[in-house]
Each structure stands twice: as C-alpha cells, then as structure tokens.
Amino acid sequence: MSISHSLSNALSGLTATSRMAEVVSSNLSNVLTEGYGRRVVNLSAQDVGGRGAGVTIDGISRVVDRTVLAERRLADADLGRSITFAEALTSLESLIGKPDDPSSLAGRVAALEASLASAAGDPTSDLFLSDALDKFKSVAKGLNEDQAGISNLRQQADADIADQVSQLNTSLKQIETLNADITKAKAMGTDPSALMDQRQVAIDKISAIVPVKELDRADGRIALMTVSGEMLIDGPAPTYEFAASGIIMPHMTLSAGMLSGITKDGVSMGADGFGRLSGGSLEATFTLRDETLVEAQTTLDALARDLLERFADPATDPTVGAGQPGLFTDAGLAFDPLDEVGLAGRIAVNPAVDPTQGGALSRLRDGVGATTAGPIGNATQIDAWIGALSQSRTLSTGGTASSFAGNVSKFASAISMSRVNADEEVAFSSARWSTLREAELADGVDTDQEMQMLLKIEQAYAANAKVVQTIDDMIRRLMEI
Known part of the structure; x- marks a missing residue:
C-alpha cells in the first residue's frame, strides 16, 4: 500500500469519525426533544479499482419503528x-x-x-x-x-x-x-x-x-x-x-x-x-x-x-x-x-x-x-x-x-x-398508551449507548490521526535523507 493510499484511508476515517461524533452529540443534546428520531451514520467500505480506499459516508438514517409509532x-x-x-x-x-x-x-x-x-x-x-x-x-x-x-x-x-x-x-x-x-x-x-x-x-x-x-x-x-x-x-x-x-x-x-x-x-x-x-x-x-x-x-x-x-x-x-x-x-x-x-x-x-x-x-x-x-x-x-x-x-x-x-x-x-x-x-x-410509548422510546436516544459509541469514535479518531501522524513523520524523514 502506497503512502498516499494510506493517507487517503486515514483521512476518510477522520472524516467519518468526525461526522459520527457530530451525530452522537446531536443525539445526546436532543435526548429530551419531543419527536426527535435517533440518528445513525451509515458507512460502507470504499473501493477503487478493486483496492480498499477507506470508508465513505452513505448518509444519515433516522431510526423510528414505524409499526410501534x-x-x-x-x-x-x-x-x-x-x-x-x-x-x-x-x-x-x-x-x-x-x-x-x-x-x-x-x-x-x-x-x-x-x-x-x-x-x-x-x-x-x-x-x-x-x-x-x-x-x-x-x-x-x-x-x-x-x-x-x-x-x-x-x-x-x-x-x-x-x-x-x-x-x-x-x-x-x-x-x-x-x-x-x-x-x-x-x-x-x-x-x-x-x-x-x-x-x-x-x-x-x-x-x-x-x-x-x-x-x-x-x-x-x-x-x-x-x-x-x-x-x-x-x-x-x-x-x-x-x-x-x-x-x-x-x-x-x-x-x-x-x-x-x-x-x-x-x-x-x-x-x-x-x-x-x-x-x-x-x-x-x-x-x-x-x-x-x-x-x-x-x-x-x-x-x-x-x-x-x-x-x-x-x-x-x-x-x-x-x-x-x-x-x-x-x-x-x-x-x-x-x-x-x-x-x-x-x-x-x-x-x-x-x-x-x-x-x-x-x-x-x-x-x-x-x-x-x-x-x-x-x-x-x-x-x-x-x-x-x-x-x-x-x-x-x-x-x-x-x-x-x-x-x-x-x-x-x-x-x-x-x-x-x-x-x-x-x-x-x-x-x-404507556406500554406503546415505552416501546417507542426503546428505539430513541439511550445516553449510555451513545456515550459508549462516543468512546469508540474517539478511539477510531485517535487511530486514524495516529496513521496520519506516522505518515507525516515518514515523509519528513524521507525529506531529510
């Protein structure tokens, strides 16, 4: 894998985790907002010429159980x-x-x-x-x-x-x-x-x-x-x-x-x-x-x-x-x-x-x-x-x-x-009504789950940032030779 390819993968990871952090923070801030549907970032692996090219954001999904609603x-x-x-x-x-x-x-x-x-x-x-x-x-x-x-x-x-x-x-x-x-x-x-x-x-x-x-x-x-x-x-x-x-x-x-x-x-x-x-x-x-x-x-x-x-x-x-x-x-x-x-x-x-x-x-x-x-x-x-x-x-x-x-x-x-x-x-x-409302809220924002997700996002962001930092160090080393 080339350095540019690695950098592209890491940058796409940073973009995805940044967007995910934004969505999770939105979920947490709207935990008490009436009518708010929990958001989830849809991700998929990016492929270019048969080679993995990082991650792409397919969109944002609003999670609602239509039957219960x-x-x-x-x-x-x-x-x-x-x-x-x-x-x-x-x-x-x-x-x-x-x-x-x-x-x-x-x-x-x-x-x-x-x-x-x-x-x-x-x-x-x-x-x-x-x-x-x-x-x-x-x-x-x-x-x-x-x-x-x-x-x-x-x-x-x-x-x-x-x-x-x-x-x-x-x-x-x-x-x-x-x-x-x-x-x-x-x-x-x-x-x-x-x-x-x-x-x-x-x-x-x-x-x-x-x-x-x-x-x-x-x-x-x-x-x-x-x-x-x-x-x-x-x-x-x-x-x-x-x-x-x-x-x-x-x-x-x-x-x-x-x-x-x-x-x-x-x-x-x-x-x-x-x-x-x-x-x-x-x-x-x-x-x-x-x-x-x-x-x-x-x-x-x-x-x-x-x-x-x-x-x-x-x-x-x-x-x-x-x-x-x-x-x-x-x-x-x-x-x-x-x-x-x-x-x-x-x-x-x-x-x-x-x-x-x-x-x-x-x-x-x-x-x-x-x-x-x-x-x-x-x-x-x-x-x-x-x-x-x-x-x-x-x-x-x-x-x-x-x-x-x-x-x-x-x-x-x-x-x-x-x-x-x-x-x-x-x-x-x-x-x-209370039973159905509880079932509806089960698909709503769970602060514990969102905080756990935020920790995972932080780890993923740090890992991608580390890759970028490592590549930067490698390029600097090459420039010094």
Whole structure:
C-alpha cells in the first residue's frame, strides 16, 4: 500500500469519525426533544479499482419503528377520547353532587323533607313554615343551578371543538409545508431528519384529536388518513371549519340547526357534525355536547317536571284551580307539558307563598290558592306536601316509579356510575398508551449507548490521526535523507 493510499484511508476515517461524533452529540443534546428520531451514520467500505480506499459516508438514517409509532398514535386517539369523557363526567358529577352531599340536589330534597316534618309537627310555628319555604326555594335553586351548570359544560365542549379544529388546521398546514421542505432537502442531497422530527410532532398533535394512519408518498412526502377513511391531507391541506356558539341554551341542538358541525372546504361532514373524524377527542367532545350532556339536561328537566306536577295536583292541593300554577311555577306561570325543555332552569316557588314577593306564608299550611287563613293548628296540607314528595311517580323520560328523592338519587347515581366507567376506560387506555410509548422510546436516544459509541469514535479518531501522524513523520524523514 502506497503512502498516499494510506493517507487517503486515514483521512476518510477522520472524516467519518468526525461526522459520527457530530451525530452522537446531536443525539445526546436532543435526548429530551419531543419527536426527535435517533440518528445513525451509515458507512460502507470504499473501493477503487478493486483496492480498499477507506470508508465513505452513505448518509444519515433516522431510526423510528414505524409499526410501534403507528400503534402509539392510535393509542393517542383512544386515550384522548377516554380522558375527554372522564373529565367531563367528573365535572358533571361534581355539579350534580353525590346523594350524601348536603349541597347536592339530593341533599336539598332531604333537607326539605326534614323541614316539612318539623312544620307538620308544629303547624302554628311561622319559624318552621319559613324554614320550609327556604328549603322549597333551595330545591328550585338547585335545579336552576344544575341546569346552568350543564349548559356551561356544553358551552365548554363547544369551545373545545373549536380549539381542536383550529389545532387540526394548523397542524395540517405545517405538514403541507414540511412535506415540501423535505422534498426539497432530498433533492438537494441534504439531511431532512430535523424536518421529519418537526413533521412527527405535527402528526402527533393530530393523533389525539383523530386517529390517523400515515401513508408514504414519493420524495419523502406523507399523506394522513383517519381510521374511518377521511383523507386529512394528500397534497395541499384542506380547511376544516367550525362556528363556535357564544351561549348554549337547553333547546339548542345540532339536529335543530342551532349548533355548528364541521365543514371541510365548505362541505358538511355529516349529520353528526364530525363524520369520519371519529375515534378521538374530537368525536368525544361532540358526543358530550350533543348527546351525553343533553341526556343529563333532559333528565334534569324531567325531575323539575316531576316536582312541579307533584305539587300542582289538585289531590295534593285542592285550592289550586284548573290552569293555575301550584306550589312551583314555570317562571311564574302554569306548566305547559309541551314546553318541558329547559324547565329545570325556569322552575321557581310560587310567589303566592313568599312574603318577600307579596305572598302569605300561611298558604304553605292552608294551600297555595287559599283566600283566607285557616286554622293555624291544621297540618293537613303540610302532610299532603310530604305525601306528594313520597308518592311513587315515573319520570317523563321513563324508568321505574319512585319518590321524588328516589328519582333524584337515581339520577345522581347514574352519573356517578358513568364517571366510574369512564375512569376505568382511562386506566385501560393509559396503560396501553404507556406500554406503546415505552416501546417507542426503546428505539430513541439511550445516553449510555451513545456515550459508549462516543468512546469508540474517539478511539477510531485517535487511530486514524495516529496513521496520519506516522505518515507525516515518514515523509519528513524521507525529506531529510
């Protein structure tokens, strides 16, 4: 082997080890960078005329297990969906309260029953009657507040949909730009790995919103499609649009055309609002806004109707005339069975029994429609109020007949059970996601391995440098002869 050939081999080794040191240092510095794919320098033996001519750098590879990455992204969507449901149901449970919570609707009803029992024991006491009035108001207020809270949760879901659609559009535009940049980088022969890292981060932001599959295209470009078959991007990014509502009232629904669904380049995605953008947090948020929370609102309205009708029944209060409101009113008026939607937010105690509104407290003892005061020691009407609460009735939404307290308790228990089920789904989805994430990170940067590689690179660099130094010494010696 000639001196020039040896020098060429050593210099190629120095170049390769320098590049490898650069890549290893990049790996170590990005160990905590989200979306970073570990880099590996691809080397091969250089051959010239059948003789070894050192080493050549074939390129830089970005190490990613595409199968694990694809599964982890699907797990992102499943976890995002389950967390969305769990968080909303936790908020709903907190709003409605548990049956043993004094501030919950069930707790308010229990306090009312206890107060009426005290008033029945001493109907002559204005103090007991006043306390009973306060408890009636408290139950009505509880229904009002729960209705407002559910509307707020629907408004939050509506706003969350808008945020997710905005994130979807932003990420798709980024992918469109990065696709073009990666194609240019490949055409120019430069390393596109950093651009691929950025594209992976953009895709990951989408994967929690909708489950996606990555499809390879020419020149390093990719396309994205949902598992339901919606092509999110394959070239220019489309525009998804959603019009958020400032305020959502109980009667406002998607099916009635009063709430927005998603459109793609101006075309509706479907009657459910999201079409084939299903399977992730976006679908879950639509389901909450248009189904889960609407069902809760419907049951709450049915409870308000049940309460109102119990105390408007002439068998309970003979002083109430036909078409006249009973102890509870629909915003001051008699209840219209065709106008049940939103009743929980309108129900109120009849002003006729409220001294602060010009009524008479004695009507709690004598009947809402009483024109004259009856015997102060007569507890018949108060006993009738107690009987009205304990009577078994079926809600307008169906189910088994129960007392009013029983109906309220079943409502709260159903919400709690749904929340428990949602938490179990989160636990399952989270465990699956964690397993896949660990498998994904197994191909990521391992600092111990990288440091070991760096030591090997240092040794190889030193060996090649020694060859160069030796050749230099030989040439100097020859020059001295």
